[in-house]
Amino acid sequence: MSKIPHRWRMELTDCIASYMKVRFQEEVFSGPRALPDISIPFPLLCEADHILSVISQAYRRPINIGKNWGGKTCNAEAAERYVEVTEPSILVTDSNTIRIW
Structure with missing residues (x-):
């Protein structure tokens, strides 16, 4: 102690x-x-x-989820499966709230 x-x-x-x-x-x-x-x-x-x-x-380096991203709508599941995050970033929802640092 x-x-x-x-x-x-x-x-x-x-x-x-x-x-x-x-x-x-x-x-x-x-x-x-x-x-x-x-x-x-x-x-x-x-x-x-x-x-x-x-x-x-x-x-x-915000990553917007739930918005159009390269012509496709990206949701949290898709972001976790298809986007490789190799640097410190934040995930921002379409209501502009930070979900993950």
Whole structure:
């Protein structure tokens, strides 16, 4: 069991989540420059940046399901069977909801 106090772990988690949110906005929407809080340990900061780069890649490569795709209607089953996804992507339904990262 970790000897780090529970309250501190929750504050650190919140701090990392806030940093990742601002970094995502910076990466995808050209938001303001994000600087990490000094309380985030460097190894965790590296992991957060790596996770964020994968999420940003996926966000930039949406795959629309339920819409015309190359002249054919594509549904979720067809997308799973016939579309090979080799890079981080998201599946977006015709109602513009994200189904899978």
